[in-house]
Amino acid sequence: MDFSLTTEERQIRDTVRSFVEKEVMPLEPEVLRNEREGRPALDPETLRDLRAKARKSGFWGINTPEEYGGAALGPIMSAIIAMELGRTFVPFSFGGTADNILYAGTEPQKQRYLVPTIEGERRSCFAITEPGAGSDARNIRTRAVRDGAEWIINGEKTFITGGNEADFVMVFAVAEPYGVTCFLVDRDMGWKSEPIPTMGQWGPAALVFQDVRVPEENILGELGKGFELAMQWIGQGRYMIPARAIGSAERMLGMAIDYAKIRKSMGQTISEYQAIQWMIADSQVEIEAAKWLTLYAAWRVREGMDARHASSIAKLNGAVMANQVVDRVLQIHGGMGYTKELPIERWYRELRLLRIFEGTDEIQRRTIARNLIKGHARLGLIGE
Numbered sequence: 001m002d003f004s005l006t007t008e009e010r011q012i013r014d015t016v017r018s019f020v021e022k023e024v025m026p027l028e029p030e031v032l033r034n035e036r037e038g039r040p041a042l043d044p045e046t047l048r049d050l051r052a053k054a055r056k057s058g059f060w061g062i063n064t065p066e067e068y069g070g071a072a073l074g075p076i077m078s079a080i081i082a083m084e085l086g087r088t089f090v091p092f093s094f095g096g097t098a099d100n101i102l103y104a105g106t107e108p109q110k111q112r113y114l115v116p117t118i119e120g121e122r123r124s125c126f127a128i129t130e131p132g133a134g135s136d137a138r139n140i141r142t143r144a145v146r147d148g149a150e151w152i153i154n155g156e157k158t159f160i161t162g163g164n165e166a167d168f169v170m171v172f173a174v175a176e177p178y179g180v181t182c183f184l185v186d187r188d189m190g191w192k193s194e195p196i197p198t199m200g201q202w203g204p205a206a207l208v209f210q211d212v213r214v215p216e217e218n219i220l221g222e223l224g225k226g227f228e229l230a231m232q233w234i235g236q237g238r239y240m241i242p243a244r245a246i247g248s249a250e251r252m253l254g255m256a257i258d259y260a261k262i263r264k265s266m267g268q269t270i271s272e273y274q275a276i277q278w279m280i281a282d283s284q285v286e287i288e289a290a291k292w293l294t295l296y297a298a299w300r301v302r303e304g305m306d307a308r309h310a311s312s313i314a315k316l317n318g319a320v321m322a323n324q325v326v327d328r329v330l331q332i333h334g335g336m337g338y339t340k341e342l343p344i345e346r347w348y349r350e351l352r353l354l355r356i357f358e359g360t361d362e363i364q365r366r367t368i369a370r371n372l373i374k375g376h377a378r379l380g381l382i383g384e
């Protein structure tokens with residue numbers, strides 16, 4: 001068993017780390033200022049510059065196949081890069097990617113939706129959740145009815161990430177009598193969006209479809225097979241959620257250690273107190289555990305193995321870990337941790353989402369338990 005990275009992998013990690021430290025972290029004060037004044041975290045020009053610098057350094061399309069101009073670094077490097085990007089709260093990720101569900105498209109669909117999304121010319125969103133169907137995604141009510149060579153879509157979606165900015169949506173609707181089907185729907189076909197304010201900086205949107213007409217050729221994948229397509233896509237990238245959280249947790253733990261070493265109370269620095277030391281130790285133990293569970297899930301994806309069970313474990317563990325670590329880090333900073341002078345409260349609000357989206361904690365537990373009970377996953381295996 002070999003846990004080491006290759007020389008090339010180590011070089012990539014170090015280059016990303018130095019890019020994040022030199023180019024991204026210096027934007028943190030600007031991000032806090034912008035958000036507190038109600039503006040987008042980064043203005044479009046800054047984001048464009050940053051993307052251009054990243055592209056020049058070769059960080060473009062990390063997990064995108066080479067035939068689409070990407071670097072195709074694979075799941076393990078993608079997870080490691082996400083950990084590095086997670087060290088900063090600046091909402092930045094390297095461009096040149098598209099939702100991998102779009103690779104299921106026909107050649108004309110790829111030219112119209114996938115390629116421009118990779119190039120950053122188009123923005124997509126992925127809409128399955130509805131006001132009456134979140135965890136119970138099989139219960140969606142949005143309907144698509146055939147009318148000649150078109151389908152007419154009616155229904156409502158909610159909590160759709162990027163839904164207010166996207167110019168097309170991959171929307172899941174029940175196409176009678178075939179079942180759940182995914183449609184590629186341009187905004188100018190008539191759907192409307194409304195932002196939903198949340199406790200974090202993450203701004204999802206509600207989408208409304210009222211008699212939206214979509215041509216037959218805009219069905220993504222097979223008629224009636226949309227649910228399988230969605231689950232396959234969500235499952236494949238799930239390890240990226242804990243990966244980013246690991247970077248955030250490590251950075252915050254570093255802040256807590258630095259602070260504990262200088263903050264004095266009752267005649268000594270708080271780092272001398274066992275209560276503080278235990279919070280530091282528990283946090284590192286949990287971060288390390290999350291790291292290896294995440295890399296194991298990414299490894300299974302890389303090896304073409306079924307990664308669903310491992311990804312559920314990594315996602316559940318990573319989301320809970322990040323919330324525990326941020327809470328301890330805030331506690332170690334005392335009153336300062338609660339202020340808006342430090343970014344901890346921002347992370348605290350943002351990381352809370354991880355326990356909810358892409359399958360709540362409870363749904364991950366349900367999946368893990370059912371896999372074991374039904375024998376889809378077995379205890380006592382290593383690396384199989």
Ligand SMILES: Cc1cc2nc3c(=O)[nH]c(=O)nc-3n(C[C@H](O)[C@H](O)[C@H](O)COP(=O)(O)OP(=O)(O)OC[C@H]3O[C@@H](n4cnc5c(N)ncnc54)[C@H](O)[C@@H]3O)c2cc1C
Nearest residue numbers: 126127128129134135136159160161202204357358360362
């Ligand atoms: C910021 C944000 C961004 C999002 N982005 C997207 C997006 O881009 N696209 C998209 O389609 N969706 C998106 N979502 C939706 C997200 O996936 C759902 O919110 C999530 O799946 C939970 O669904 P729900 O909110 O309806 O909660 P519910 O399903 O109503 O759950 C409520 C509570 O009941 C629990 N529960 C439900 N069923 C069970 C069960 N069988 N056993 C035990 N406990 C159960 C849940 O765990 C939860 O604690 C986003 C959500 C948020 C908040």
